[in-house]
Every structure is written in structure tokens, then in C-alpha cells.
Amino acid sequence: MIDEAACRAADLEGWLAPAQQALIHREGWLRMLAPRACGGAELPLPDVVRLEQAIAARDGSMGWVVTLCAGALWFAGFLAPERARAIMATPDVCVAGSGAPTGYADKEGDGFRITGRWDYASGAPMATHFTLNAVLRERGQVLLDEAGRPRIRAFIVPARHVTVEPTWRSIGLRASASHSYRIDDAWVPADHGFAIAPEAATAPGPLYRFPFMPLAFVTLGANLLGMAQHFLALARPLLTARRHPATGLAVVELPAVAARLANATAAMDTAQCEFYAALDAAWAAAVAGAEVDSVALQRVALAMVETCRQAVDTIYPYCGLQAAHGDSDINRVWRDFHTATQHAMLVPAG
Known part of the structure; x- marks a missing residue:
């Protein structure tokens, strides 16, 4: 496990030390909630939670990044299997993101054009992909659900479409680098969207129920x-x-x-x-x-x-x-x- 010197250095630098990042990828911690069928470990949830506690007991920022980014890769169990396999095949795959619906996804052809800004993406500096929630629109009009509320959909977007803004200046969890990010008019295929609900899972097994x-x-x-x-x-x-x-x-x-x-x-x-x-x-x-x-x-x-x-x-x-x-x-x-x-x-x- 990482020593206190690396944790101190990470706190001062505002991002996990190289040794911490290497350990996270070497141990495969970010893949532990992703489906086995697409290259994840699909560990039992109690095992994952106990491991996350142990990591946080060594360093809070490292535990926080592992938890939030591994949690984001849990979403692979709700993506189209082909898309999930492609994402998991990314070298040193890491998914950061935010749950607030502070952007828009406009229906365009066989996909969506996404624009918005989101806060608190822990692990942003090493993210290969970002997740987000966006309000759905079509021809400029917000789409509504049966209750008359705006329809919101989750998406996963490659990092090449994302601009990270260095906004994280908290007194603590400094090395989590939980920065803001924005997307400016990026088009993604429809299979980058997904719903987070047991009935919408595309992977079998209790982890996705x-x-x-x-x-x-x-x-x-x-x-x-x-x-x-x-x-x-x-x-x-x-x-x-x-x-x-x-x-x-x-x-x-x-x-x-x-x-x-x-x-x-x-x-x-x-x-x-x-x-x-x-x-x-x-x-x-x-x-x-x-x-x-x-x-x-x-x-x-x-x-x-x-x-x-x-x-x-x-x-x-x-x-x-x-x-x-x-x-x-x-x-x-x-x-x-x-x-x-x-x-x-x-x-x-x-």
C-alpha cells in the first residue's frame, strides 16, 4: 500500500501521486464493479465495500477516487454490451462523472448532441470517459415524462469530447481532483445513453439488480x-x-x-x-x-x-x-x- 509520504505529496499537488495511480490500475480496482462479460471483475458488493473502506483508511483521496470511478464503471452493466466491451477495452480505463442534470442532450439522427457543464468529477485528470445526466430535447423543446417533468437520461462520453476545468479548491480530498467539466456541442451515438435501474440492466447477476x-x-x-x-x-x-x-x-x-x-x-x-x-x-x-x-x-x-x-x-x-x-x-x-x-x-x- 502507498506510504504517507506519497499521500502528503498528493495532497500538496492536488492530484494522486503516480505511485497511487499505478497501484489503482495494477490492482484493477476501477474494474471491480464492471461485468465480467465485458472485462470487469464483477466482485460481490460486500467485498467491494470492505476494500473501499480499507483504501480510505490509508488515504481519503485515493479511497474517494477509487469509489467514485469504480462506481461509474458499474454503469457498464446498463450499457449495450458492445459499447460496454469497447469502453472496458480502453487502456487504463477510468470513468469520472457527475449526477446533476446540468446539461442538455438534443436528439439528432441516430444519436444525441450534448452540451453542458457539470461539477465534482472525482478522478477527472485520469478519466478516459465521463458520465453525466442531461435533460432530453428534440427540435429545441424539452421532452417531458408522464408526470410533466423534464426527461433525464444518463450518458457516457469519451474524454476527447470533454474539457476539464480546474475548479476543485476544497480544504480536503484535495488529491481527488474533483474538478468541473464541460461538453460543447458533442455528438454521440444513441448507445452512449443508458438508464440506471434494475429492469434496465444489460448484464445478468445480482450486482446489477x-x-x-x-x-x-x-x-x-x-x-x-x-x-x-x-x-x-x-x-x-x-x-x-x-x-x-x-x-x-x-x-x-x-x-x-x-x-x-x-x-x-x-x-x-x-x-x-x-x-x-x-x-x-x-x-x-x-x-x-x-x-x-x-x-x-x-x-x-x-x-x-x-x-x-x-x-x-x-x-x-x-x-x-x-x-x-x-x-x-x-x-x-x-x-x-x-x-x-x-x-x-x-x-x-x-
Whole structure:
């Protein structure tokens, strides 16, 4: 696995270090959710989520890029098989993208002409393709669905049609390079479009019957868990080395601090157990062809994220000025964690 020096360098440079990129491609992590039939690994979802947690526990930006870009290649299971095979045959294939429908796709001949601008494409510098959602139009008129709302379709577009705009200036996940991108009047064949729904899957198997929203929640949640675990691992030696000015005791020996650390660790352990129990049960249901309880799984994932938030924010005040130094490892992890919590899907309900 990558050492801390590479992670520090990536944070400063604003993009994953060459060794990190090489490791991602060598291990085939971006292909782990893509169908076997088109060159992917098609791993069981619980295995993927546990791996993503482990990567994020080493480096938040690398975990985030792997998670978002591997998730985008999951869409290969919803593309026309010929198109999916062609994309997967791309050397060092990597798909970045955005879910917001901030562009238009105009019907033109046997395809669509796409124009728009999208934000937050993690992994953009190494993307060979980009995914996006666009509002459908025909002869300049927005097409509406049965409820009278604009029709939206997902597309995958080769990087040659895309202009990346270096807009990512967040305090954390700096090396994820989650830049904006735009497409100016690019025509793509119709088979670059797809629908993300179990009934629209073109690949067999439970991975493509698993609903999108809970899949997104569990993969993102695992990243927050990994980052929080990394933070606590870095905090413990700081709490041991730091002395209370009045008593001379190590901060970790103060009863109130020791109790907070023990409670935070125990709460995260419990949340992790509940999270994986729910994920494993949902996966077993998908394998059996039964319905996945999406609401329950999302609830457990969000509860785990909230537990991680509380754990990190409870321990941070005791870590000393080193945790506030922008070039320290623990500060990088703290910044990564709190940036990741701002993902739209992870906003607390109340």
C-alpha cells in the first residue's frame, strides 16, 4: 500500500501521486464493479465495500477516487454490451462523472448532441470517459415524462469530447481532483445513453439488480468509516504524547478524555458491525432474487456516518496544535473526512 509520504505529496499537488495511480490500475480496482462479460471483475458488493473502506483508511483521496470511478464503471452493466466491451477495452480505463442534470442532450439522427457543464468529477485528470445526466430535447423543446417533468437520461462520453476545468479548491480530498467539466456541442451515438435501474440492466447477476441509491450510500459510507478510523489511529499517539498543563498527565490518561476515546471507538465498532450486517443481508437478498430493503440500508449507512462524525469531532479538540497544522497527517485526514461528509447524499436528515 502507498506510504504517507506519497499521500502528503498528493495532497500538496492536488492530484494522486503516480505511485497511487499505478497501484489503482495494477490492482484493477476501477474494474471491480464492471461485468465480467465485458472485462470487469464483477466482485460481490460486500467485498467491494470492505476494500473501499480499507483504501480510505490509508488515504481519503485515493479511497474517494477509487469509489467514485469504480462506481461509474458499474454503469457498464446498463450499457449495450458492445459499447460496454469497447469502453472496458480502453487502456487504463477510468470513468469520472457527475449526477446533476446540468446539461442538455438534443436528439439528432441516430444519436444525441450534448452540451453542458457539470461539477465534482472525482478522478477527472485520469478519466478516459465521463458520465453525466442531461435533460432530453428534440427540435429545441424539452421532452417531458408522464408526470410533466423534464426527461433525464444518463450518458457516457469519451474524454476527447470533454474539457476539464480546474475548479476543485476544497480544504480536503484535495488529491481527488474533483474538478468541473464541460461538453460543447458533442455528438454521440444513441448507445452512449443508458438508464440506471434494475429492469434496465444489460448484464445478468445480482450486482446489477442491486438498487443504485443504497449502493451509493454504502460505498460512500464505507469511505467515511475508513477515514474516521484513520483519524482515531493518528489521534491516539498525540493524546499519549500531549501533557495536561495543570496535572502533567498524558491527555489520554485524563478520565474524561479516556472515556470519550473509549466511547467513540466502541460506538464506531458497533456502527461498523451493524452496517456490514445490514449490507450482507441486503446482498443475500439480491443474490436470492428478493427485494432489497433500500430504506433500511440507507438508514443504517447514514447512522454510521453520523457516529463517525461524532467520534472525530469529540476527539479532535484534545489532539493539540499538531492536528491544526495543515501539513500534518492527522490534519490531512481531518480535512478529508470533513470534506467527504459534505457530499449531498450524506447530509444529516435533522
